[in-house]
Amino acid sequence: MDSKKVLDIFREITRIPRESGHEEQIVSFLQQFAREHSLESRTDEAGNVVIVKEAAPGCENLPVIVLQSHSDMVCEKNSGVEHDFSKDPINYVIEDGWMIAKDTTLGADCGIGMAAQLAVLTDETPSGRIECLFTVSEETGLYGAKALKPGFISGKILINLDSEDEGELFVGCAGGMDTAAVFRYNTVPVAEGSKLAVIRVCNCAGGHSGDDIDKGRANAVQLLARFLYSHPELQICSLDGGNKSNAIAREAEAVAAVADTEVGSLKAAVQAFGSDLKAEYAVGDPDVRVELRVEEFPAGLQAVDPDVARAVVTALFAAPHGVLAMSGDIPGLVETSTNLASVKMPEKGVIRVGTSQRSSVDTERRAAGLKVEAAFRLAGAEVTHESEYPGWKPNMDSALLKVCVESYRRLFGTEPVVRAIHAGLECGLFLDTFPELDMISFGPTLRGVHAPGERLDLASLDKFVALLEDVILHIR
Secondary structure (H helix, E strand, O other): OOHHHHHHHHHHHOOOOOEOOOOHHHHHHHHHHHHHOOOEEEEOOOOOEEEEEOOOOOOOOOOOEEEEEEOOEOOOEOOOOOOOOOOOOOOOEEEOOEEEOOOEOOOHHHHHHHHHHHHHHHOOOOOOOEEEEEEOOOOOOOHHHHHOOOOOOOOOEEEEOOOOOOOEEEEEEOEEEEEEEEEEOOEEOOOOOEEEEEEEEEOOOOOEOOOOOOOOOOOHHHHHHHHHHOOOOOEEEEEEEEOOOOEOOOOEEEEEEEEHHHHHHHHHHHHHHHHHHHHHOOOOOOOOEEEEEEEEOOOOOOEEOHHHHHHHHHHHHHOOOEEEEEOOOOOOOEEEEEEEEEEEEEEOOEEEEEEEEEEOOHHHHHHHHHHHHHHHHHOOOEEEEEEEEOOEOOOOOOHHHHHHHHHHHHHHOOOOEEEEEOOOOOHHHHHHHOOOOEEEEOOOOEEOOOOOOOEEEHHHHHHHHHHHHHHHHHOO
């Protein structure tokens, strides 16, 4: 098995729509792949797929190995980019040893894991029985993993291929949950003589709400709220920022009414705020930008009730975002965090705020959710918690971990890093249904996942493929 074969399969996967919750086409692709290669497959009611490669002659007594990745992807694009994730293939380039989608997400999370599984299924190297598990809707709540039933896989060794740092072996992960707040409002007329002001915080790096939460990146939603909090004279007509719960908000926009006599001072305030952010984020997010557009006010547009608007802005500014606690056991590991993910107006009279919390300690994760709840309840919002999933506790005595470490040493002459990750993997949920599993997670190097500009390091892909093959051959 070589990395070129894996990359060729991944190129094919980039042409298949697979947004979370809409995996029908990728599920069909997997089923067709199994038929074309005369492999046993089955699909459960949730859309999870298992494809089986039977043991080679003489290898029937080797342990069954489960290879696992998720079949969905986060679909994010830059504003102004025309791309329909329901039908358009991902556009990418190869530059300086990286495969990059510049205007959208690439879907290497976890498409490259899927490609590696399919390459293993068609590889002729003798091995024991391989069960390749492809789960659905991982990015929106791990729903596929939650739906798994006993007996869907038979192996007791599982290699998760959803990690993003070559040279690191992951043996634990954080659990997570989402917390949503809903405000209800009436509209009021705007003051006579008003202008329409569109205020945007944009060009933030964004990124993964777990893996990138400690990197000092700007949160566009909270920064917009910070500006609006200091300008209560604005009549807010609409708010729109962020998108997915597992992505740091890259863009946020407020449409507001401003008195004609205040336009000049508003322009000066926006310019000053942009300069402040440039200085504050010179290291963590140097491209952050604040924009203002002023137009004639359109007939018929009304503003959000000022009391509700003020409550929303105050809550968005006050709500916690970022790292809440670092691990006392594993140096450098974020233990608990929260992400202020989005603010949307999905229908007239409703403003919805999305957040997500992560922690490797269940009680701390729930406490973080309650902290967010408290901030929004004080502002008069209705708050709900959903999509909770458990963490994965490290097992440093794992026999599979020992095999992987020895393989890495043998192949590359150096020690791999063994660590836990502050991101959600499906492994914790697997243990609920399959408690005897011995698990590990590794993958090639990915950067910028969950945001436009996501990229795959091709040199790391070579090492990832070599390690996966060697580990499979040395599991006994």
